[in-house]
Amino acid sequence: MADDEDFDRYRAPALDKGLDILELLAGIDGGLTQAEIAKHLGRSPNEFYRMLDRLVRRGYVTRLEGDRFTLTLKLFGLAQFHAPVRRLVSFATPLMRELAQRSRQANHLAVFDRGAVVVIAQQDAPGYWGISIRVGAHISLLNTGSGHILLAFRSPEERAMMLAEHEQHADDRGPLADLPSRLDQIRERGHEVMASLQTAGVHNLSAPVVGPDGKSIAALTCPYLAPTNQPDAPSIPQTIDMVVETAARLSVLAGGKPAES
The missing domain is CATH 1.10.10.10 (Winged helix-like DNA-binding domain superfamily/Winged helix DNA-binding domain)
Structure with missing residues (x-):
């Protein structure tokens, strides 16, 4: 009473x-x-x-x-920076460190937040060179490997809402002309490989971290720089295999399962 x-x-x-x-x-x-x-x-x-x-x-x-x-996805975006994201980063850190050592490349983990892609974890390359993106940085939803992955592994309705939220805040170039078909292709093969539209000589190698519902909760990306003085360094195909494998392991830890390709 x-x-x-x-x-x-x-x-x-x-x-x-x-x-x-x-x-x-x-x-x-x-x-x-x-x-x-x-x-x-x-x-x-x-x-x-x-x-x-x-x-x-x-x-x-x-x-x-x-x-x-x-x-909208605003509640989803707010949740990204609560305890679940901290747990995701704690799970990801040792795996990202291992990926950097094996690939000899930097990598970062990003999530969708209110129309943008936000980096929540970053791992430097083990050598003296590499592409580093600071934690907390906002990057393009439309023109990056991470953004493509986050869009590709969501439902058509969720994609539409994500793009609508992006348009409210966007100051970058418009989407690739073939974005819808490209997203379908990414989902089918399970990863993205694209030349960076921000930095010459860099390729974005990205794979999804998926939750229990099979939808992307984060994107793991390696901004690949081809080494000129390390003939035994992993190639782009070898590195994307490592990124996909690492993202799959992280998906399992996050309660999901590897994305099907």
């Missing part, structure tokens, strides 16, 4: 209403209209107008054609 009284004493009706909407939309594919939301929650449609407007303006919900509302 005391617990019920405490619950009523500290109620925040507006907050409860917003959380009810988020929890409802999280379990619905394709979104719901305002009337459908009200019906599911047993309330009048007018009760949700202002709340839906605020959730849209704050970026947690988006309006689709036909006045349907659906969740």
Whole structure:
């Protein structure tokens, strides 16, 4: 009885209403209209107008054609920097260190966050040269191996939301002309190999870290620099095999399974 009284004493009706909407939309594919939301929650449609407007303006919900509302990936992005990401980095660090030693190249781990790709872990090459990207750096969603991987291993609906969020903040060049078909090819073969569009002479070798649902939660990327004085150094094909293997091992540690190719 005391617990019920405490619950009523500290109620925040507006907050409860917003959380009810988020929890409802999280379990619905394709979104719901305002009337459908009200019906599911047993309330009048007018009760949700202002709340839906605020959730849209704050970026947690988006309006689709036909006045349907659906969740954006903002909550997903916020979750990336909570405890699960710290655990992912702790799992990844020894594997990334091993990858750097075997490949003689640097590598980094990146996640999607509110329209951009954010580096959450980085491992230097063991030698005196290599490409290093600082932790916390924001890199392109459209024109990097990491971005392609994060897009390729998501559903078409999630891709569309990621691209929409990117457009709100983008200051880079537009996407590759053949991006949709390229993403399908990446998903089919299980990795990305592309010449860097930012740095001459560098190839991005990227593979997905996937969660239990088979969707990308992170991208592992090696910015490959071809050595000129090490004839026995791993080649691009050899290195991408190492990146794919390392990403698969990390996927297992993260509770998922290696991406199928």
